[in-house]
Amino acid sequence: MVPTPENRDADVVVVGAGLAGHAAALAAAEAGAAVVLLEKGESYGGTSAKAGGGLVFAGTDLQQAAGVDDDEDALRATLLAAGGGHADPATVEAYVDHQRATYGWMVGHGVRFDYDPDLQPGQLNRLHGTPPGHAVDVLHARVAEHPGVQYVASAAADRLLRGDDRVTGILLDSGAELHASRGVVLSSGGFTRSDDLLAVFAPQWLPTTRMGGDHNTGDGLRMAWELGAGLADMSRIEASFGASVPAFPLLVDPEGGEPTLLFATTQGAVVVNRHGERFVDESLSYKKISSACVLQPDGLAFQVFDERVMRRSQPTPGPADFRRALEEGRVLTAPTLTGLATQLGLPADALERTVRRYNEGVDAGVDAEHGRPVVDRGGPGAARVEEAPFYAYPCRSGLTTTYCGLTVDRRLRVLDVWRRPIEGLWAAGEVVGGFHGASYYSGSALGKAAVLGRAAGLDAAGVPPVGTSAVGTAPADGR
Ligand SMILES: Cc1cc2nc3c(=O)[nH]c(=O)nc-3n(C[C@H](O)[C@H](O)[C@H](O)COP(=O)(O)OP(=O)(O)OC[C@H]3O[C@@H](n4cnc5c(N)ncnc54)[C@H](O)[C@@H]3O)c2cc1C
Known part of the structure; x- marks a missing residue:
């Protein structure tokens, strides 16, 4: 299905319907934007639907109920330490800014988390577990019932449209154009399924078993790269x-x-x-x-x-x-x-x-x-x-995941090679680089999809950044 003449205009177009894309689309729609969520495959989910299901959050009600003392400062320190001095502090800060509110928002939407304080002997556990695919299934049900989001499957974004020094929409592989008055959120995942990108950035992993989403060929990365986006952590992919x-x-x-x-x-x-x-x-x-x-x-x-x-x-x-x-x-x-x-x-x-x-x-x-x-x-x-x-x-x-990708600022706006924002372009989830740095902190990849996805959707919809509004606080009903 491709967009019909009636729906060729949106405020925000979200590219890729994994966990990051669902969080971005739903958050943007809740903030009042008219959103189109594009998915290349016949069904949604991407890598997020295959994942083990642990997400990193700090200071949650589940931790408190288990007597675990944790907060944003401790999380920030852990993420930066895991990054070995190579993680981008702004991207880590974006996670820290939004993680607690995102947790409350997901719970409010019906995502069920379990928590075992003893899961990781010898270290403070932040993994909040969900059954495989559960989180993206729940958010998909919310997207389907939200009048502000149109979900379109089997519709691959091919190129970013640009005019007047900003991103203005998407060219689909069908040749159709989709205009986005506020801009585009790239949430198209990584490139575990792309031999040519792996040959450039991580040839040592070409002989591995590929486990990411079936359509994760780095499309969003290429589209932004074409516009001069900066790249981060490309040499740090781990299998x-x-x-x-x-x-x-x-x-x-x-x-x-x-x-x-x-x-x-x-x-x-x-x-x-x-x-x-x-x-x-x-x-x-x-x-x-x-x-x-x-x-x-x-x-x-x-x-x-x-x-x-x-x-x-x-x-x-x-x-x-x-x-x-x-x-x-x-x-x-x-x-x-x-x-x-x-x-x-x-x-x-x-x-x-x-x-x-x-x-x-x-x-x-x-x-x-x-x-x-x-x-x-x-x-x-x-x-x-x-x-x-x-x-x-x-x-x-x-x-399973490529961990590296586009440079972004604390608002998830894509930065060019000179670290200037590319107007009208955001990125979230696995397509983002710089967050993990030297190594992956277990559970922070799915977390990065949910937390940065929601944050990018809010920013793209025009909600003022954390610090100037109540975005960092979970609303009473979690939405
Ligand atoms: C087996 C396994 C277990 C894992 N376990 C964990 C875990 O326990 N904890 C953790 O933190 N991480 C885990 N991960 C990693 C984690 O699942 C991913 O990092 C995360 O799901 C990425 O989410 P995303 O939304 O960014 O991308 P995805 O979920 O991959 O979504 C991207 C979507 O974009 C679509 N797309 C691609 N190109 C286009 C295009 N051109 N146009 C339109 N759509 C497009 C894709 O089809 C896909 O649906 C695991 C991964 C695997 C494979």
């Missing part, structure tokens, strides 16, 4: 270790099965390659392990574990639900390591030897080969792999 191989032993699934993530390493699994040999300290983050995995033969690895680890499976959908992965055939099992190796097509003697050496290291208290800390034999972490039955999860490095 995630633990992407399933749906048609194993085939590396590419002819049926196009959807890969998912599993992290048995956090509970004590060892990781071996096709030769049955370890190649990494498994206590590293899934981001760091992915860098080592992609260098292995076929970029393939196996998380090997025993019944002790299986008992730590979490019954909630996600990367810690090992039992569900077993039931679905993503995890294989055998009574012996030799039997497991046969199923996996690994040399059995090598796998036996690797596990024997690993167990000797655990007994000695030193992992001489890869330096995995051997700290707590009873708890998660390094422990002997010895309790039958044994399990293995074939996996690769998956590219």
